[in-house]
Amino acid sequence: MFLSIDAGNSNVVFAFYDEQQQRWTHEYRISSQGGFSLAKLEKEMHLYMLEHRIGRDTLTAIGFSSVVPERIEPLEDFCRRFFGRSPYLIQGSSYAGLPVKTTKPDEIGTDLMCNAVAAYARFLGPCIIVDFGTALTFTVVGPEGQIMGVNILPGLKTAIRALFTDTAKLPEVALELPTSAIGKDTVHSIQAGVLYGYTSLVKGMLQTIQEELGYRCSIVATGGLSSILHPLAGSFDLTDRYLTLEGIRLITLAQPKKNKAPTFPRTQSAVPAPGNPNRRFGSGPFAAKRGQSFRAQTPGKSPTWPSRSHIN
Numbered sequence: 001m002f003l004s005i006d007a008g009n010s011n012v013v014f015a016f017y018d019e020q021q022q023r024w025t026h027e028y029r030i031s032s033q034g035g036f037s038l039a040k041l042e043k044e045m046h047l048y049m050l051e052h053r054i055g056r057d058t059l060t061a062i063g064f065s066s067v068v069p070e071r072i073e074p075l076e077d078f079c080r081r082f083f084g085r086s087p088y089l090i091q092g093s094s095y096a097g098l099p100v101k102t103t104k105p106d107e108i109g110t111d112l113m114c115n116a117v118a119a120y121a122r123f124l125g126p127c128i129i130v131d132f133g134t135a136l137t138f139t140v141v142g143p144e145g146q147i148m149g150v151n152i153l154p155g156l157k158t159a160i161r162a163l164f165t166d167t168a169k170l171p172e173v174a175l176e177l178p179t180s181a182i183g184k185d186t187v188h189s190i191q192a193g194v195l196y197g198y199t200s201l202v203k204g205m206l207q208t209i210q211e212e213l214g215y216r217c218s219i220v221a222t223g224g225l226s227s228i229l230h231p232l233a234g235s236f237d238l239t240d241r242y243l244t245l246e247g248i249r250l251i252t253l254a255q256p257k258k259n260k261a262p263t264f265p266r267t268q269s270a271v272p273a274p275g276n277p278n279r280r281f282g283s284g285p286f287a288a289k290r291g292q293s294f295r296a297q298t299p300g301k302s303p304t305w306p307s308r309s310h311i312n
């Protein structure tokens with residue numbers, strides 16, 4: 001079993017990858033907000049692993065990404081105490097030897113870098129990763145796997161919470177898409193405003209980015225809130241809630257062992273390579289048509305890059 005730990009601003013996710021089955025088999029989440037007690041985490045993880053029959057001795061390695069600096073040390077301690085091994089912490093220096101590059105490796109969130117690595121491993125071409133987390137982010141990966149940029153704005157829950165916190169009369173509402181886009185009472189007005197508003201925002205942002213690039217990208221959605229905006233389903237080539245966790249795994253496995261040249265882990269191909277007429281394309285004005293050559297727009301693949309990792 002490989003364990004990926006993703007500490008985001010709302011949740012810490014622990015996900016177990018079964019190397020024999022080549023898939024994520026278990027996922028355990030705790031809230032990242034407020035403090036958390038290591039003793040409580042140890043107790044709960046112990047019960048979770050007992051219940052799901054995951055032996056601590058089956059663990060081969062741990063990869064760890066945190067975009068919350070104060071979570072790093074406690075979770076490293078937890079891994080050492082509970083699993084008896086140190087996790088590999090993803091940081092700026094982790095990206096040397098990877099096809100996905102950034103000009104500011106110490107600034108970009110490691111979760112976004114993991115998303116980029118996992119998405120590029122699947123599509124081997126330009127992609128935009130939309131992460132519906134505490135923040136809503138768009139990570140733009142170019143044809144050669146370089147990070148071209150990131151757009152960051154408040155996530156859906158964050159936007160709703162900000163309205164509630166910063167106004168006298170607006171309540172905190174459930175994240176439910178109403179049937180009508182025209183609000184008829186205060187709760188409905190906020191839901192229509194935020195959920196239909198964000199739907200249009202995501203569509204518009206994807207269009208604007210691809211117009212600026214001048215070519216079509218594969219669009220991947222991830223994050224806890226990636227399935228809330230139903231009308232966006234057709235805009236994504238893939239929705240994968242394990243994307244960050246998969247990136248953590250790929251980056252960790254790509255790290256050079258002592259006295260060994262860096263190699264990127266090879267995993268089984270499950271999605272046809274770009275240019276394959278059977279691959280799925282998204283909708284919208286930039287959607288490539290079935291059979292249209294994608295390779296012409298996306299030259300220069302890295303020969304060392306795996307074609308795709310296997311999830312689900």
Ligand SMILES: Nc1ncnc2c1ncn2[C@@H]1O[C@H](COP(=O)(O)OP(=O)(O)O)[C@@H](O)[C@H]1O
Nearest residue numbers: 007008009010011132133134135157223224225
């Ligand atoms: N399955 C789910 N259903 C509804 N809300 C969820 C689900 N998973 C996560 N969330 C919520 O979505 C928000 C973003 O979650 P997540 O993507 O884990 O954020 P982060 O990576 O910033 O910690 C959080 O408010 C979280 O509580």
Ligand SMILES: CC(C)(COP(=O)(O)O)[C@@H](O)C(=O)NCCC(=O)O
Nearest residue numbers: 008009010067107108109133134135
């Ligand atoms: C943008 C983020 C806040 C997203 O975090 P999340 O919503 O997943 O908790 C995080 O990736 C971050 O703190 N990034 C650093 C700034 C940057 O990526 O440029």
Ligand SMILES: [K+]
Nearest residue numbers: 008111133244
């Ligand atoms: K995240």
